[in-house]
Amino acid sequence: MYTYEYPRPSVTVDIVVFGYDGGKQLKMLLIRRGSEPFKGCWALPGGFVDMEEDLEQAAFRELEEETGVKDLYLEQLFTFGKPGRDPRGRVISVAYFSLVNLQDHPAVAASDVDKAEWFALDELPPLAFDHNDIIQVATSRLNAKVRYQPIGFELLPEEFTLGQLQQLYETVLNVEGFNKRNFRTRILRTGILEEVGRQKNVAHRPAVLYRFNQETYRQLAEQRDSGVLRRALDFEI
Amino acid sequence: MYTYEYPRPSVTVDIVVFGYDGGKQLKMLLIRRGSEPFKGCWALPGGFVDMEEDLEQAAFRELEEETGVKDLYLEQLFTFGKPGRDPRGRVISVAYFSLVNLQDHPAVAASDVDKAEWFALDELPPLAFDHNDIIQVATSRLNAKVRYQPIGFELLPEEFTLGQLQQLYETVLNVEGFNKRNFRTRILRTGILEEVGRQKNVAHRPAVLYRFNQETYRQLAEQRDSGVLRRALDFEI
DNA sequence: ACAAAAGTGTTAACTCTACACCCATGT
């Protein structure tokens, strides 16, 4: 038992993971709750922060424990703390946000009774707590992020074609039929893609495979932030 | 006394308020701590979240209690939770962020022993806790925000000239000598400024006074977010 | 030969940049 002079809230983390498999739908990683409250209900992976671990560490730990998903990049999203958002009492939750490709993160292990699954974004089940609000904020963030950061880095496999990248952008922005010519010109002029080969065994002209050059990206982002470059690194399509 | 089955962290809010007075420096609102730890040291305004209040409410309350500053717009910045950031034990702090004009928020009341003061950004005193880190994150956020949101809304008095707005942008972006012609064209074409009169009693051609039209801004932002407009509302100067 | 997707050339409309210049006011 732990005793304090003033009442204290509990602190949790919740993790919103968007996954992409090359199709026309983004997916999201959810778990089925094995215990009360909301037992049997779908929810975002997450749980209580331990006293000696950093918030981000807690997010990595809970995510792996509950879904088996690991080795990803987490970004803090927002902290939800409205009184009453959790029936167990005052619970403040720091939400994290991630983008992964489903090929590299297919494993969805179950810890004990919980179950984890990828859901298409437009077929999400009813969710526990205020997790709909959290997903709403995450979706807005993704839509904003796509305009100024190269999300392909995270959502596509290591090597990809410009066609795949364009399909991804159309999926995330929920539009169709970007002009191929102009999409290519825009992406390539940023200079952050590196040719690494060609497709093999496809029933059409094999596409050039590209890889994101993280180092080039880092340098350009730094130059932009320090004001040297003004209009570089514009991911508006 | 309050007793729990598992240990719990404390949760605080800290508020980063940037102020602008028309000059070449932004200012920041700090308080002098009247109690341990870091007694006598300068720090961001902030304090413990009450059990029945929302996080944002706590930020408003602490800010007013400690500095007298109120009636401002707060935006959540980031949550800092590294173990060891506070000598009192595990303390997780949700940081908020605000922009105000100093004319409308000059009052800097002292609650009991604490003192509150505006400091020029490049003359900040040594700060308590990890408040330097928090300010660092806030400064980055401001620099990013200036590119896609009309910060003049918050940092300038209700009515202002394009000259004042340009001075503000030069201050925030830390550059000099934007081309006046092009600055004007860019700002005016967004359509979010509304003419409200002319300067009086100035020793030069009186400038047109403008006001931000919040309603127009809201509509444009909505259209952009829903994908109707693509390149509207670009605040890149 | 065909289907399928990759990839290219080109042009008219538009936007950006830079610089020079004019304007209205108080002293």
Added chain:
DNA sequence: ACATGGGTGTAGAGTTAACACTTTTGT
């Protein structure tokens, strides 16, 4: 008259948007 900051015209460079076209592969 002049200092001061407000405000405008414009041309050349650069970018965007749109469309039609060519290329390379497997079947």
